Amino acid sequence: MRLSRYFLPVLKETPAEAQIVSHRYMLRAGLIKQAAAGIYSWLPLGLRVLRNIERIVDEEQQLAGHIPLLMPTLQSADLWRESGRYDVYGDEMLRIKDRQGRDLLYGPTNEEMITDIFRSYVSSYRDLPLTLYHIQWKFRDEMRPRFGVMRGREFLMKDGYSFDVDRDSALVAYDRHMVSYLRTYERIGLQAIPMRADSGPIGGEYTHEFLVLAETGESEVFYDSAILDLKLADRPVNYADTDQLKSIVAEWTAPYARTDETHDAALFANVPSDRQRSSRGIEVGQIFYFGTKYSEAMNAMVTNSEGKRVPAEMGSHGIGVSRLLGAIIEANHDDKGIIWPEGVTPFHCGIVNLRQGDIETDAACVALHDGLVALGLDPLYDDRDERAGAKFATMDLIGLPWRITVGPKGLKNGVVELTSRRTGETEELPPEQAVERIARIYAGL
RNA sequence: CGGGGCGUAGCGCAGCCUGGUAGCGCAUCUGUUUUGGGAACAGAGGGUCGCAGGUUCGAAUCCUGCCGCCCCGACCA
Numbered sequence: 001m002r003l004s005r006y007f008l009p010v011l012k013e014t015p016a017e018a019q020i021v022s023h024r025y026m027l028r029a030g031l032i033k034q035a036a037a038g039i040y041s042w043l044p045l046g047l048r049v050l051r052n053i054e055r056i057v058d059e060e061q062q063l064a065g066h067i068p069l070l071m072p073t074l075q076s077a078d079l080w081r082e083s084g085r086y087d088v089y090g091d092e093m094l095r096i097k098d099r100q101g102r103d104l105l106y107g108p109t110n111e112e113m114i115t116d117i118f119r120s121y122v123s124s125y126r127d128l129p130l131t132l133y134h135i136q137w138k139f140r141d142e143m144r145p146r147f148g149v150m151r152g153r154e155f156l157m158k159d160g161y162s163f164d165v166d167r168d169s170a171l172v173a174y175d176r177h178m179v180s181y182l183r184t185y186e187r188i189g190l191q192a193i194p195m196r197a198d199s200g201p202i203g204g205e206y207t208h209e210f211l212v213l214a215e216t217g218e219s220e221v222f223y224d225s226a227i228l229d230l231k232l233a234d235r236p237v238n239y240a241d242t243d244q245l246k247s248i249v250a251e252w253t254a255p256y257a258r259t260d261e262t263h264d265a266a267l268f269a270n271v272p273s274d275r276q277r278s279s280r281g282i283e284v285g286q287i288f289y290f291g292t293k294y295s296e297a298m299n300a301m302v303t304n305s306e307g308k309r310v311p312a313e314m315g316s317h318g319i320g321v322s323r324l325l326g327a328i329i330e331a332n333h334d335d336k337g338i339i340w341p342e343g344v345t346p347f348h349c350g351i352v353n354l355r356q357g358d359i360e361t362d363a364a365c366v367a368l369h370d371g372l373v374a375l376g377l378d379p380l381y382d383d384r385d386e387r388a389g390a391k392f393a394t395m396d397l398i399g400l401p402w403r404i405t406v407g408p409k410g411l412k413n414g415v416v417e418l419t420s421r422r423t424g425e426t427e428e429l430p431p432e433q434a435v436e437r438i439a440r441i442y443a444g445l
Numbered sequence: 446c447g448g449g450g451c452g453u454a455g456c457g458c459a460g461c462c463u464g465g466u467a468g469c470g471c472a473u474c475u476g477u478u479u480u481g482g483g484a485a486c487a488g489a490g491g492g493u494c495g496c497a498g499g500u501u502c503g504a505a506u507c508c509u510g511c512c513g514c515c516c517c518g519a520c521c522a
Contacts, residue, residue: 009455011455011456011457011472012456012457012471012472012483013456013457013470013471013472014456014457015456015457016451016456016457016458016514016515017514017515017516018515019515019516034514036513036514037513037514037515090520091446092520092521109522138522140521140522142520142521143446143519143520143521144446144516144517144518144519144520146515146516151521151522155522157522159522209522218521283521283522284522285522286522318522319522320522321522322522323522354480354481355480355481356480357480385480386480386483387479387480387481387482387483387484388480388481388482388483389480389481389482389483389484390482390483390484391482391483392481392482392483393482393483394483396482405481407481408481409481410481
């Protein structure tokens with residue numbers, strides 16, 4: 001993509017309303033534009049990142065054997081009356097009337113709708129286990145939206161719902177989700193720690209929140225630093241192997257890690273003192289086994305192997321997709337701008353032409369650009385007639401992890417510069433090798 | 446929803462207290478010179494001062510109401 005042909009409205013000055021770094025950079029780098037309190041338009045660059053995250057989440061869910069579908073944003077109030085939540089949910093639910101005076105709502109979550117789909121078609125344990133999920137916009141009319149997409153009213157979320165015939169099998173679904181979430185965050189380039197969460201009035205210990213450590217996080221968290229060393233890395237995961245799932249979950253839930261909601265000072269004291277940590281965290285996902293709350297209320301029954309009709313054992317599991325952008329930036333930035341992890345970067349690398357208009361330099365940039373595109377990569381070529389400083393500032397702000405700098409001086413020696421946004425390290429090498437290097441970096445992703 | 450603050454050019458702001466027909470920086474456009482880390486000079490365009498009403502000869506400025514946005518709190522992926 002040529003920058004001169006793209007739509008990238010970067011801001012030199014920080015908009016007054018943005019308080020935290022991720023919000024400021026999202027506005028300045030032209031990722032989003034606020035449409036109303038807690039509601040945002042996704043500009044081209046922001047949309048690219050959002051789609052990348054969505055794609056990774058989607059791929060990992062399907063690897064885990066979960067089935068995608070798509071439910072609407074608008075829902076009829078009837079299902080919510082059936083579950084009893086229409087009156088309970090309160091002002092956070094955006095309620096709408098259509099022209100016939102029927103009560104609709106903009107879905108804040110989808111337990112009712114998925115339970116209705118499930119009960120319409122599934123009646124036997126032979127069709128289980130089943131996990132259905134979608135990635136869809138939600139609306140929760142927060143009292144106080146803030147921090148940009150970290151705490152918007154409209155947000156994109158992957159929400160999945162597991163259905164099983166009994167508790168044991170539902171807990172396998174729970175483990176499967178935890179493993180798939182660990183893989184997802186790792187691919188995105190984030191360290192998200194599963195922490196024992198508060199299960200609320202339903203009770204039970206089977207809920208974990210995934211938190212990204214960041215000063216601007218809204219939750220206070222306490223953990224054993226040993227958990228930071230855990231990595232799935234290239235470990236092969238077989239989702240059919242419930243023992244493997246269980247052992248991975250055991251590994252990640254062994255070190256102490258809790259939010260202030262569930263924090264237990266006595267237990268925390270057992271952690272060796274040099275490993276006791278407390279900090280702030282951003283919640284980017286939650287898994288939750290809640291049993292038969294909705295299946296009983298909405299009569300979602302299945303026949304088990306003994307011929308008995310039992311309510312389905314359910315869990316709901318969410319990843320805040322749009323919120324992840326904010327979390328990624330909070331965890332990956334410096335004073336010049338964003339530093340995207342390779343897994344989600346909107347463009348694989350930037351190409352900076354230091355002498356736009358110089359025939360040889362222009363030709364070298366185009367050759368680099370086309371060479372990368374031929375390998376299936378997506379470079380952003382800054383072909384504006386600007387000074388080097390302005391071009392570098394833009395590249396630093398929008399945070400592409402790699403930059404190739406092309407100028408007449410280097411070309412005289414047959415080299416271009418390859419610079420890492422994260423480390424700032426620069427290496428001179430022939431253009432063809434720069435292309436190969438970029439290709440190799442992205443090969444496994 | 447309670448408390449506080451803000452709304453003036455695309456962005457960041459001054460002017461308001463003490464009323465007299467709108468200004469600065471950046472950005473934009475034209476031209477010239479420039480070009481290895483946010484260029485210089487010259488010129489130009491762009492605003493019903495959030496909306497409505499009131500006071501006044503006259504309102505960005507004073508008064509009233511409304512709308513929007515931000516911050517702190519209680520609630521949340």
